[in-house]
Amino acid sequence: EAGVTQFPSHSVIEKGQTVTLRCDPISGHDNLYWYRRVMGKEIKFLLHFVKESKQDESGMPNNRFLAERTGGTYSTLKVQPAELEDSGVYFCASSQSQGLAYEQYFGPGTRLTVT
Amino acid sequence: ILNVEQSPQSLHVQEGDSTNFTCSFPSSNFYALHWYRWETAKSPEALFVMTLNGDEKKKGRISATLNTKEGYSYLYIKGSQPEDSATYLCAFRYNFNKFYFGSGTKLNVKP
Numbered sequence: 001e002a003g004v005t006q007f008p009s010h011s012v013i014e015k016g017q018t019v020t021l022r023c024d025p026i027s028g029h030d031n032l033y034w035y036r037r038v039m040g041k042e043i044k045f046l047l048h049f050v051k052e053s054k055q056d057e058s059g060m061p062n063n064r065f066l067a068e069r070t071g072g073t074y075s076t077l078k079v080q081p082a083e084l085e086d087s088g089v090y091f092c093a094s095s096q097s098q099g100l101a102y103e104q105y106f107g108p109g110t111r112l113t114v115t
Numbered sequence: 116i117l118n119v120e121q122s123p124q125s126l127h128v129q130e131g132d133s134t135n136f137t138c139s140f141p142s143s144n145f146y147a148l149h150w151y152r153w154e155t156a157k158s159p160e161a162l163f164v165m166t167l168n169g170d171e172k173k174k175g176r177i178s179a180t181l182n183t184k185e186g187y188s189y190l191y192i193k194g195s196q197p198e199d200s201a202t203y204l205c206a207f208r209y210n211f212n213k214f215y216f217g218s219g220t221k222l223n224v225k226p
Contacts, residue, residue, distance in 0.1 A: 003158060031212065042119070043204065043216040056213065091159070097212070100147060100166050104214070106159040 002026070004107035006092050012113045018080040021110045025074070025094030032075050033095075033104065034067060038088040046090075049075060082114045117141055119207045121217035128195050129225050135191045136220040138205030142186035147208040150179055150190055153219070154201045162190075162203075195224040 005024045013019050025032045034046040046065070047057040051072035060067070064083070069075040079086050089111050093104040120139045128134050140148065147166045153159040163172040168183040176193045192199055202219040209215055 042218045101164045
């Protein structure tokens with residue numbers, strides 16, 4: 001079974017440019033999450049999709065970030081325009097919630113560097 | 116904002132040493148506590164999901180305990196090996212679908 005995949009693995013852009021990150025969850029997983037880890041700090045929740053619907057987007061830092069999950073399969077996270085503080089590793093995770101002890105499966109992350 | 120703390124931040128041990136680290140979390144609104152093992156540039160790998168006070172889980176040389184009343188979990192590694200070198204992350208699940216992560220404990224095992 002293929003795991004969660006993310007593209008690109010690394011992106012370097014200039015301040016003011018736009019970047020789009022992609023996440024392909026494990027097939028059949030209805031839940032998809034985006035997280036961000038700024039260097040040396042904790043992984044922070046950004047938002048949660050159930051199928052194509054945004055269940056919780058309370059972690060999105062501001063309106064420069066836009067996440068979509070059309071058709072309830074893959075998801076994109078667009079940052080426009082990028083700022084220096086957006087640099088970090090963006091993780092995607094997916095799960096098939098079944099009971100209290102469900103597990104999230106993470107992708108390898110996209111390392112975003114804004115210069 | 117919920118506070119999940121992990122200690123120590125980093126740990127250097129010799130091969131064969133046993134080690135343990137701590138994850139502290141709020142003792143209210145507890146749903147689950149997750150442990151992950153993360154090597155840079157790879158996907159964080161799920162180790163354990165713990166839901167009940169007093170839970171103990173084991174996978175090979177790694178084990179974990181949970182105390183939800185006082186809000187902590189311990190992760191133990193018996194007889195550390197160089198391949199155990201990684202960052203160990205805990206995540207407190209505050210409601211059914213919301214995870215709060217600690218900053219991690221970076222373990223370095225010297226051969």
